Amino acid sequence: MTLTIALAKGRLQDETLSRLARGGVCVAPEDLESRRLRIEDRSGRFRLLLVKPADVPVYVEYGVADAGVCGSDVLAEHDADVHEPLDLGFGRCRLAVAAPVDSAECDYSHVSRLRVATKYPRVAGAYFRHLGVPVELITLSGSVELAPITGLAERIVDLVESGRTLAENGLSVTEVIAEISARLIVNRASYQLKRHEIAQLIALLDPACGQGDRS
Amino acid sequence: MKPSRPIDLSSVPPGVQYFLDDEVTLRRSIERDVMSVFAGWGYAEIDLPIFDAYDLFALGMGGDVAALTYRFTARDGTTVALRPDLTSLVARTVATRLRERERPLRLCYTGEVFRADEPRRGRQHEFHQLGIEHVGWASPESDVEILLVALETLSALGLDDARVVLGHAGFFRGVVERIGLDLDAEARLRAFVDRRQSAAVEQCLAPHAPAADCAAFGRLIGLAGGRAVIDEARTLVSNPLSVSALDQLSAVYSTLEHLGLDGLVSIDLGEVAGLDYYTGMTFSIYAPGWGLPLGGGGRYDALLSKYGTDEPAVGFSLSLDWLAGALAARGLDVPRREQPERTALAAGTDLGALFAEAKRLRAEGRTVTIVPQGAEGTAR
Numbered sequence: 001m002t003l004t005i006a007l008a009k010g011r012l013q014d015e016t017l018s019r020l021a022r023g024g025v026c027v028a029p030e031d032l033e034s035r036r037l038r039i040e041d042r043s044g045r046f047r048l049l050l051v052k053p054a055d056v057p058v059y060v061e062y063g064v065a066d067a068g069v070c071g072s073d074v075l076a077e078h079d080a081d082v083h084e085p086l087d088l089g090f091g092r093c094r095l096a097v098a099a100p101v102d103s104a105e106c107d108y109s110h111v112s113r114l115r116v117a118t119k120y121p122r123v124a125g126a127y128f129r130h131l132g133v134p135v136e137l138i139t140l141s142g143s144v145e146l147a148p149i150t151g152l153a154e155r156i157v158d159l160v161e162s163g164r165t166l167a168e169n170g171l172s173v174t175e176v177i178a179e180i181s182a183r184l185i186v187n188r189a190s191y192q193l194k195r196h197e198i199a200q201l202i203a204l205l206d207p208a209c210g211q212g213d214r215s
Numbered sequence: 216m217k218p219s220r221p222i223d224l225s226s227v228p229p230g231v232q233y234f235l236d237d238e239v240t241l242r243r244s245i246e247r248d249v250m251s252v253f254a255g256w257g258y259a260e261i262d263l264p265i266f267d268a269y270d271l272f273a274l275g276m277g278g279d280v281a282a283l284t285y286r287f288t289a290r291d292g293t294t295v296a297l298r299p300d301l302t303s304l305v306a307r308t309v310a311t312r313l314r315e316r317e318r319p320l321r322l323c324y325t326g327e328v329f330r331a332d333e334p335r336r337g338r339q340h341e342f343h344q345l346g347i348e349h350v351g352w353a354s355p356e357s358d359v360e361i362l363l364v365a366l367e368t369l370s371a372l373g374l375d376d377a378r379v380v381l382g383h384a385g386f387f388r389g390v391v392e393r394i395g396l397d398l399d400a401e402a403r404l405r406a407f408v409d410r411r412q413s414a415a416v417e418q419c420l421a422p423h424a425p426a427a428d429c430a431a432f433g434r435l436i437g438l439a440g441g442r443a444v445i446d447e448a449r450t451l452v453s454n455p456l457s458v459s460a461l462d463q464l465s466a467v468y469s470t471l472e473h474l475g476l477d478g479l480v481s482i483d484l485g486e487v488a489g490l491d492y493y494t495g496m497t498f499s500i501y502a503p504g505w506g507l508p509l510g511g512g513g514r515y516d517a518l519l520s521k522y523g524t525d526e527p528a529v530g531f532s533l534s535l536d537w538l539a540g541a542l543a544a545r546g547l548d549v550p551r552r553e554q555p556e557r558t559a560l561a562a563g564t565d566l567g568a569l570f571a572e573a574k575r576l577r578a579e580g581r582t583v584t585i586v587p588q589g590a591e592g593t594a595r
Contacts, residue, residue: 083411085413191439192499195440
C-alpha cells in the first residue's frame with residue numbers, strides 16, 4: 001500500500017528526505033527540482049506532497065496524507081487532531097516572547113493591555129491568557145521583528161533559532177513558551193488501517209533506530 | 216416606512232447544510248439500511264425532540280459540550296437547547312417513562328444534533344447521527360452484541376474493509392490510579408497517550424515506575440493488533456482495574472475469533488479519547504479512504520446514574536455525514552442512487568384521462584411527472 005506523506009517545504013524537507021534516503025527511500029533529484037508538488041519515490045512505496053509548513057497538519061488531519069513532518073510550533077497553532085508518534089529531534093528552536101532590549105523585563109503587572117504581534121495567534125493568546133495578561137493580538141504572516149521597531153506592537157511571539165535576527169533588530173528573548181522540534185504526525189484512520197506501513201515509516205525516521213545506538 | 220435591507224440569500228451561515236438530489240437519495244438510503252440492521256437485532260426506534268432543557272444536556276455531557284449548544288429561552292423562562300447529542304435524551308427517557316420496562320432495553324435513533332463548534336475537519340454545526348443504546352445488562356453478551364451490530368451495519372453498507380479499533384477505559388484508569396497521578400498529570404499523560412507520543416508517555420511515567428516498565432508502556436500504547444497486544448499488556452500491569460479490563464477485552468476478542476471476525480477488529484490500548492464518559496469497552500470505526508472515524512461507541516455504566524437510575528449501558532453511533540462521504544469517495548454511492556423509471560405525461564385537454572393514466576403507471580411502479588405539452592422529451 002502506498003503511503004502518502006506531506007512534507008513541509010524547506011529545511012525540514014531536506015532533513016526528512018535524508019533520513020528516508022538512509023533507509024533506501026530515494027527521490028529522483030529531477031523530481032525535487034521540478035515544480036511538481038506531488039512526487040513518488042523510486043520504489044513507489046511513498047508518495048510525497050510538498051506543501052507549506054502550516055498546511056501539513058491540514059493534509060494529515062483530513063487523511064489526504066497518511067503522515068506528515070512538521071514543526072511542533074505548527075501543530076500547536078493548528079491544534080491538529082492527529083497522532084504524533086515520533087519526535088524527530090531535528091529542526092530544533094524555541095517559540096519565545098521577545099521585546100526591545102531596553103524594555104525586556106518580564107513584569108506585566110503594570111500593563112493594562114499588551115499588543116503582541118505574531119504568526120501564532122492561538123499559542124500566543126493561550127500563553128498570555130494563562131498569565132492573566134490582557135493582550136491585543138496582531139496576526140502577521142512574516143517579518144514579525146519589525147512590529148516592535150515600528151511601534152505596531154510591544155512584544156512579539158515568534159520562533160527563535162540563533163537569536164541573530166532578534167539581535168540585529170534590537171530585540172531579545174524575554175520568555176520561552178516552548179521548545180520546538182520536527183514531529184512525525186499520522187492521520188488517526190491511517191494509523192489503524194495502514195499499521196504495518198506506518199510502523200515501517202516510524203522505524204525509518206526514528207533517530208534512535210537506524211544508527212544502531214539507543215543510548 | 217424605511218425599506219428594509221435586502222437579505223443576502225446566497226449567504227448560508229457557517230456550519231449548516233442543504234442537501235439536494237443524489238445526496239439526499241444517498242443519505243436516505245444509508246439511513247434506511249442502517250436502521251433496518253438495528254431493527255433486525257430488536258432495537259426499537261425512539262423519535263426524540265429537537266430541543267429540550269439545557270440542564271438535561273449539561274447533566275449528561277458535562278459543561279464543555281453543553282457550552283457548545285444553541286440555547287434560547289422558552290416562554291416560561293427556562294433555558295432550552297437544540298440537542299447537542301441524542302444519548303442524553305434517551306437516558307432521561309430510560310430513567311423516567313421506561314423505568315419499569317423489562318431489561319435489557321434496546322433502543323435506536325436517527326437524527327441531527329447541533330453544536331456551535333468551530334467548523335473544522337468538515338464537521339458542521341449540524342450533523343446526523345445513527346445509533347443504538349443497550350441498557351440494563353452488563354455482560355460480555357451485550358458488549359459483543361454492540362460490536363456485531365456495528366460490523367453488520369458496515370457490511371450492509373458495502374464497507375467490508377472498514378475496521379473496528381477496540382480499547383477499554385479501565386485499562387488506562389487502572390494505571391493512573393495505581394501510580395496515583397493528580398488530575399493535571401493525568402490529563403497530560405492522557406493527551407500523550409491519545410496522540411501516541413510514546414517517548415513523552417515514557418517520560419511522564421518515569422518518576423513512578425522502573426525505567427524498563429515505562430519504556431514498555433510507551434511502546435504498548437503505540438501497538439495495535441490482535442491477542443498479542445493483550446498478552447504484552449498482561450506482563451506490564453497488575454492492578455485489578457487494568458487486569459479486569461484486559462480480561463473483558465480478551466473475552467470479547469475470543470468470541471470474535473470464534474466467529475472469524477477478529478480480522479476486522481484490532482485492539483489498541485491507546486484508545487483513551489472518551490474516558491470521561493466510557494467505563495468499559497470502547498471502540499472507533501475507520502474505513503480506507505476516509506481520514507475521519509465513521510463512528511464509535513462503548514460501555515458507559517456511569518451515565519444513567521446521573522439521571523437517577525443506576526444501570527449499565529452500552530451503545531454506539533455512526534455519522535451519517537461521514538458514511539455518505541466515505542461511500543461517495545469510493546463510488547459505492549452509485550447503486551444507491553438508482554431510481555424507478557420516470558415517465559413524463561404531457562398535459563392535455565382531458566385532465567381526467569391524464570390523471571387516470573398517471574395513476575395506472577404509478578401502480579406499475581413508475582415515477583410519473585406531468586409536464587407541459589411538448590416537453591415530454593426534455594423532462595427528467
